[in-house]
Amino acid sequence: MSYNINKKGYYGEFGGAFIPEMLYPNVEELRQNYLKVMAEPDFQKEFNQLLKDYVGRPSPLYFAKRLSEKYNTKIYLKREDLNHTGAHKINNTIGQILMAKRLGKHRIIAETGAGQHGVATATVCALMGLECIVYMGEIDIARQAPNVARMKMLGATVVPATSGSKTLKDATNEAIRDWINNPVDTHYIIGSVVGPHPYPDMVARFQAIVSEEIKWQLQEHEGTENPDYVVACVGGGSNAAGAYYHFLDDTNVNLIAVEAAGLGVDSGESAATSVLGREGIIHGSKTLLMQTNDGQITEPYSISAGLDYPGVGPMHAHLYKSGRAEFISITDDDAMTAGLELCKLEGIIPAIESSHALAVFEKKQFKPNDIAVVSLSGRGDKDLETYINHFKL
Amino acid sequence: MNRINQKLQEDKKLLSIYFTAGYPNINDTATIIQNLEKNGVDMIEIGLPFSDPLADGPTIQASSTQALKNGMTTDVLFNQLKDIRKTVNIPLIIMGYFNPMLQYGVEAFCQKCQEIGIDGLIIPDLPVDVYHEDYKATFDKYSLINVFLITPQTSDERIRYIDSISNGFIYMVSSASTTGAQSGFGDEQTSYFERIANMNLKNPQIIGFGISNNDTFTQATKYAKGAIIGSAFVKHVTNNGVGTIDGFINKIYFK
Numbered sequence A: 001m002s003y004n005i006n007k008k009g010y011y012g013e014f015g016g017a018f019i020p021e022m023l024y025p026n027v028e029e030l031r032q033n034y035l036k037v038m039a040e041p042d043f044q045k046e047f048n049q050l051l052k053d054y055v056g057r058p059s060p061l062y063f064a065k066r067l068s069e070k071y072n073t074k075i076y077l078k079r080e081d082l083n084h085t086g087a088h089k090i091n092n093t094i095g096q097i098l099m100a101k102r103l104g105k106h107r108i109i110a111e112t113g114a115g116q117h118g119v120a121t122a123t124v125c126a127l128m129g130l131e132c133i134v135y136m137g138e139i140d141i142a143r144q145a146p147n148v149a150r151m152k153m154l155g156a157t158v159v160p161a162t163s164g165s166k167t168l169k170d171a172t173n174e175a176i177r178d179w180i181n182n183p184v185d186t187h188y189i190i191g192s193v194v195g196p197h198p199y200p201d202m203v204a205r206f207q208a209i210v211s212e213e214i215k216w217q218l219q220e221h222e223g224t225e226n227p228d229y230v231v232a233c234v235g236g237g238s239n240a241a242g243a244y245y246h247f248l249d250d251t252n253v254n255l256i257a258v259e260a261a262g263l264g265v266d267s268g269e270s271a272a273t274s275v276l277g278r279e280g281i282i283h284g285s286k287t288l289l290m291q292t293n294d295g296q297i298t299e300p301y302s303i304s305a306g307l308d309y310p311g312v313g314p315m316h317a318h319l320y321k322s323g324r325a326e327f328i329s330i331t332d333d334d335a336m337t338a339g340l341e342l343c344k345l346e347g348i349i350p351a352i353e354s355s356h357a358l359a360v361f362e363k364k365q366f367k368p369n370d371i372a373v374v375s376l377s378g379r380g381d382k383d384l385e386t387y388i389n390h391f392k393l
Numbered sequence B: 001m002n003r004i005n006q007k008l009q010e011d012k013k014l015l016s017i018y019f020t021a022g023y024p025n026i027n028d029t030a031t032i033i034q035n036l037e038k039n040g041v042d043m044i045e046i047g048l049p050f051s052d053p054l055a056d057g058p059t060i061q062a063s064s065t066q067a068l069k070n071g072m073t074t075d076v077l078f079n080q081l082k083d084i085r086k087t088v089n090i091p092l093i094i095m096g097y098f099n100p101m102l103q104y105g106v107e108a109f110c111q112k113c114q115e116i117g118i119d120g121l122i123i124p125d126l127p128v129d130v131y132h133e134d135y136k137a138t139f140d141k142y143s144l145i146n147v148f149l150i151t152p153q154t155s156d157e158r159i160r161y162i163d164s165i166s167n168g169f170i171y172m173v174s175s176a177s178t179t180g181a182q183s184g185f186g187d188e189q190t191s192y193f194e195r196i197a198n199m200n201l202k203n204p205q206i207i208g209f210g211i212s213n214n215d216t217f218t219q220a221t222k223y224a225k226g227a228i229i230g231s232a233f234v235k236h237v238t239n240n241g242v243g244t245i246d247g248f249i250n251k252i253y254f255k
């Protein structure tokens, strides 16, 4: 079985491009060009140069000694938190801004939840001198004020999404509507491996640098390219897609996808899509999503704005359905505790999204000789307020 | 013959009205349909509300959200429509997004439509190719016409392809926009209308998005077989309730 995308834009039965005709010319233009553009030596050169000099890649693969001792296994952290702007999101926005330029687009739109992708998009737009409009749910604007300020400082216009639940899902709707209304000069930089084909594949390819580096870094550390486990949190699934990418067909490498259980999967306040979702269509992709019996998309909940999404990318839906990846859900409380533990044991303050991945070691027993690589997708600066409130610091 | 095809043969310009089912009140559906027919409307698009209507502007988003809050579901709508053919003869089309149909089961949905006497469907986020490969046979089995959209950005080649797959009319989106975003037509639109009119397609065209009054209706139907009014009608019932539909229609149709 293949775990990567097929020619028609599907992972198994998931994916495709379920878009209104108004979006067809844009999405089709991208579909016809993305692989060609990405293969151009000139594109590769510019992409790699920026990842190195601007983002600060390669990001370290760090052996977390004290954490490993505590859980009696070998834990490596892939330090995406050390990237410029503080998360893996910038790998994708660098790639997409170069794509947009080659397609002759000069207006950039994006959606954002926590603001990390919005900041990463505003950053590359400043870098390239392109107009940037970021849609963000009204509720998220209120709870992520520092990132809103960052985007503004970087020259972006932040537009509140006031429809529906006023969070990430609605910001995505608004960005798509903007694209419908601006079909010629605009590129939509989606922030995860979601949306219509070719977005999930394109974003996965831009994030694939993460597992490419893990391979040679682990070779240096351990004399083997392959860990026993790769662990990553899944909102839409882009950091996980990047960390899994070069291991997808290597079934000796176990993949663990960590979803946000919120207050608990049965509490009604959760974002654990694999447990609570069914097959359906969200944002142009056939995938797993949380919905009512008659197909209305429901509101997820997680303490972490980056995981607060009612779907997952089609790659992850396929990894779930095929059993290739193990899906584990982690509650708000367990994630917060694991986050604080990393601070105390390793001197690293993780993003709350990444803390969900770290909480797996309390839930699942690993063997002493197992090598587990955890995608530390982002740093916790943006989450200080939430940590402070949660632990009454 | 399907009522849509019959209607399209009439020697007149057609007025089609979109409304959101379950809005303003959950039980307005049949009343609205009956009043529209009584006032000379040629065809009706019954909007099955969706939580995330990507192709719609603020007016229809808001009516959809309210309709869902009012308790509208696929089952409720089918129930409200079950006797509609006892009183209504004009073509009825259900317009909705694909996910609710997928969850109902596409075949079960189509079967139910036929039972009720629905003549066609408009599903903006069901792409032409997927329809053609996976669902056309089912639609045909239940004698449903599927209506596709084209926009000013749609290439001639793709328009010809869509024309070849269509068997009712082509829904011409007046400009690159979500529903309701227009305030009259400029040169760009009229040259697009002309371009399509000159393509001599096998299916007649009906123009929608941005039609709101007699002026835009007259302009659109200069080039096309008919025009569809959505957001402007939804706004009208928002402000005036469903009792004054005659006033709204008279202004559009008969000046």
Ligand SMILES: Cc1ncc(COP(=O)(O)O)c(C=O)c1O
Pocket (backbone or CB within 6 Å): A087, A088, A113, A114, A115, A116, A117, A191, A192, A193, A233, A234, A235, A236, A237, A238, A239, A240, A305, A306, A307, A351, A353, A354, A377, A378, A379
């Ligand atoms: C640090 C961090 N990790 C993870 C995510 C979740 O996104 P994805 O699942 O696409 O990696 C986000 C999203 O905002 C994030 O900021």
